[in-house]
Amino acid sequence: MAGQHDDHDHGDHSHNDHAHDGHDHDHFHRIHSQEADALLMSIADIEISARVKALEELLTQKGLIDPSALDAVVDLYENQIGPKNGARVIARAWADPAYKAWLLADPNAAIADLGFAGAQGENMVALENTADVHNVVVCTLCSCYPWPVLGLPPVWYKSMPYRTRIVRDPRSVLAEFGTVLPATTEIRVWDSNSEVRYLVVPRRPEGTEGLDEAALAALVSRDSMIGVTEALSPEPA
Amino acid sequence: MNSVHDCGGFDGFGRVVPEGYDGSEPVFKHEWERRMCALFMVTIGAHYSDDEFRQSRERLEPVTYLTRPYYEQWWFAVARLMMEKGLMTPEEFGRHLAAGPTPSADILAGDA
Numbered sequence: 001m002a003g004q005h006d007d008h009d010h011g012d013h014s015h016n017d018h019a020h021d022g023h024d025h026d027h028f029h030r031i032h033s034q035e036a037d038a039l040l041m042s043i044a045d046i047e048i049s050a051r052v053k054a055l056e057e058l059l060t061q062k063g064l065i066d067p068s069a070l071d072a073v074v075d076l077y078e079n080q081i082g083p084k085n086g087a088r089v090i091a092r093a094w095a096d097p098a099y100k101a102w103l104l105a106d107p108n109a110a111i112a113d114l115g116f117a118g119a120q121g122e123n124m125v126a127l128e129n130t131a132d133v134h135n136v137v138v139c140t141l142c143s144c145y146p147w148p149v150l151g152l153p154p155v156w157y158k159s160m161p162y163r164t165r166i167v168r169d170p171r172s173v174l175a176e177f178g179t180v181l182p183a184t185t186e187i188r189v190w191d192s193n194s195e196v197r198y199l200v201v202p203r204r205p206e207g208t209e210g211l212d213e214a215a216l217a218a219l220v221s222r223d224s225m226i227g228v229t230e231a232l233s234p235e236p237a
Numbered sequence: 238m239n240s241v242h243d244c245g246g247f248d249g250f251g252r253v254v255p256e257g258y259d260g261s262e263p264v265f266k267h268e269w270e271r272r273m274c275a276l277f278m279v280t281i282g283a284h285y286s287d288d289e290f291r292q293s294r295e296r297l298e299p300v301t302y303l304t305r306p307y308y309e310q311w312w313f314a315v316a317r318l319m320m321e322k323g324l325m326t327p328e329e330f331g332r333h334l335a336a337g338p339t340p341s342a343d344i345l346a347g348d349a
Contacts, residue, residue: 036320039327049269070275140245164247
């Protein structure tokens with residue numbers, strides 16, 4: 001297992017950074033946090049939809065957010081950015097060996113060449129599956145995920161069962177997804193972090209010679225780019 | 238920070254794949270998840286950093302972390318940061334919530 005579990009650095013230091021601001025600031029900060037916690041716990045059993053609405057309203061009243069911007073920003077991630085982007089990258093890599101070599105060597109540039117870039121995908125790493133090595137991606141600490149190519153992560157990716165077990169017993173997790181690999185296949189689990197995001201390049205399925213990039217892209221599922229499944233097989237002609 | 242979020246390798250959390258999973262799911266299952274995600278998107282960068290957001294979520298009390306849905310954890314994390322940064326006070330947030338939503342908020346939330 002090649003997961004980089006220890007190189008996580010999710011900002012645990014930021015709280016301690018207050019120390020150099022002086023004792024008084026640190027003291028103020030802690031009192032403030034306690035008051036915030038006390039308020040949050042006192043209202044924690046109110047319906048979540050009402051709590052979200054109240055936060056949106058208060059921030060709007062204070063002029064801290066523009067409510068008209070909210071719909072536009074979610075539309076982007078709900079309807080425009082998603083795994084279809086990643087599928088185009090993979091299909092290009094399958095169809096064009098030079099592009100694949102570029103993707104593996106300089107993923108940021110190769111992905112940007114197809115028009116995909118942005119937040120939560122600033123430092124991409126492409127992981128090529130082969131007959132001998134199968135790669136699978138997790139974020140054990142939270143939900144780090146390559147937004148520009150895959151959109152927002154699925155619920156199971158963010159769940160405790162996946163985050164806990166994939167690093168300890170990846171074969172059983174893959175089997176749950178219906179992915180049964182030969183015992184001789186090495187499974188490498190990659191633990192994402194706040195800086196580095198991974199995209200699995202699944203193996204090109206058999207029987208896809210002659211398919212164009214659009215037809216190839218249709219075989220590249222989201223889950224195959226996370227690495228819990230392989231790419232889909234083409235329908236028999 | 239060393240707390241329950243650092244969960245890689247824990248045993249006993251059960252199945253990963255939901256019943257009836259076909260490889261796809263809606264991006265948001267509830268309107269409040271969509272609104273919370275949007276609130277995060279328009280406040281991060283402007284009012285707090287990526288690292289501050291993660292740490293705010295990681296500071297959630299462990300039982301809360303383990304039992305509240307993902308986007309509800311985001312609500313805790315963002316609301317806490319707004320108060321810690323002095324952008325709203327606990328008193329005014331509590332008072333606003335107690336007063337109930339205004340009609341205009343219903344329209345904004347798209348579920349009037």
